[in-house]
Amino acid sequence: MLDIKFIRENTELVQDSAQKKNKTIDFDRLFDLDDTRKKLQQEIDALRSQQNTASGAIAQASGTERQSMIDEVSKIKKEIQDLEEQHKPVKEEFEALIYTIPNVIDQTVPVGADEDENKVIKTWGNKPEFDFTPQDHMSIANNLDLVDIEKAAEVSGSRFAYLKGDLVMMQMALMQMTFNALTNRDVIASIIKEQGIDIPDTPFVPIIPPVMIRDEVQTAIHRVFGDQTYQFKEDGLNMVASAEHTLAPYHMNETIDADRLPLRYVGYSTAFRKEAGTYGKDMGGIFRTHQFDKIELEIFSNKETGADEQKLMVGIQEYLTQQLGIHYQLVHVCTGDMGGPDYNQFDIECWLPGQDKFRETHTSDYMTDFQTRGINSRYKDENGTHYLHTNDATAFAIGRILIAILENYQNADGSVTVPDVLQPYMGGRQVIEKV
RNA sequence: GGAGGCGUGGCAGAGUGGUUGAAUGCACCGGUCUUGAAAACCGGAAUGUCGGAAACGGCAUCGGGGGUUCAAAUCCCUCCGCCUCCGCCA
16 A cells, blocks of 8 residues: 555645556545544544543542542543544545555556557567467367366366376476576576666575465455455455465565565465456466466565666566577556556566467566555665565466467477476476377 | 463563553663773663654554453453474375
8 A cells, every 4th residue: 555645745646646557546535534534543542641641640549539530531431432433434444445546656657548558668589480380289288188178177167277297397397497597696696787787686585385365464465356366255365366465475564674685585386366257268278277386576675676676577587488488578567457556567478379479478566665564564774664665576477388388389290399498307308299 | 173381672581450661681872991892881772653843742552353440461352373282184
């Protein structure tokens, strides 16, 4: 959430950002609630002050005088209770409303209504040339017996899959390759250099986070997607839709010394999404499933380096995708397509020959201190205490990158060449062939 | 799943209903002493929030939430976490 003081001092900016993100906010109502909330709180505090003073005096008194003093304080107590009853709903409405206000945006963000207005800012590599008609990932996978959708549908329903055989080995290889790279200081240092930025070369700490998250925490980090989330209502728990959901609150209620920053994590977890409202969209194969595995990056930094940390994130995404040799475009996400908590967002879209299109495989979100205000994650430097800035980014959404590999590395005979960089992690295997 | 114990400031650790926002020690910051350092001695220092230009003041905070009471770190309920034992289990 944004700071109410910031909203008051920069109302136009906040309003403008919200509008560009296609959100309408009732600022008058917000300020009204804030005024009322504060006024009631001040009255309550004043009465409490009286009550505390009076109670202190009672300790010294005795006899009938004592009893009359107690009666007096009881009256104050009743007044406080009345005010608190008025205060509670005001506070609740205020908090609900302030949580709906999206983050402000970086000046460079392209303004646009929806994803069609995202801006391609870079293209890497070339479309692979085929002397045959390239197949989509499901045809390839079926032929090589790498995915079983039918059985998954029988067992679990639509939008689930069994991954099998060498595709499983390839997932593990991707994980190995990614974790090895991101825990290597030299790799981080070279990406930082490549990006032309000046931040520490701190390697990423591998993490396997929980895949369930409590209601309150999910709300606090702005990751409530309503009917997109699998919920266990009676337990107050939710399945995460990304490792980011449980990585972002990893430092909740902590104040970290600035010299420990940045804190960089690479997490691996399964993600769960209901995909409500996407009926008929991307139905074939494993492009859009209820359950998929993902390697996710999360960085906690100070305010000054937050934007550069995002450059590092994007640099890592490019590095990893380039390692696989897959043609991609880097996209600056426009206001209408970016997330509410985002200050700046970039996507990477990989070329999928089977679909003859670029499709989103990575995203990188810079949230400034929007998330950490709710979970109270702070850092302390010589100027005082501030909320941490967070960046999260996809290292690999495994399902989608497997698709990209299958489609880009397919051969005329239906086999798939294993990208060089993965071969050492697959026992030196060079080709996935029909058995 | 059953039985019991515990959760206090950066750390350790007092405190079981009334000047306790919290003793004491360590660590930390400033000063005295010293050529310098150490030691010793003196002093300072929690966080959030509201009001205030500031000085300062109010309120809240002893795992979280709720309750009893004029008054709660202290009593009660509940949730969370940690520890010990039993059971079950990958």
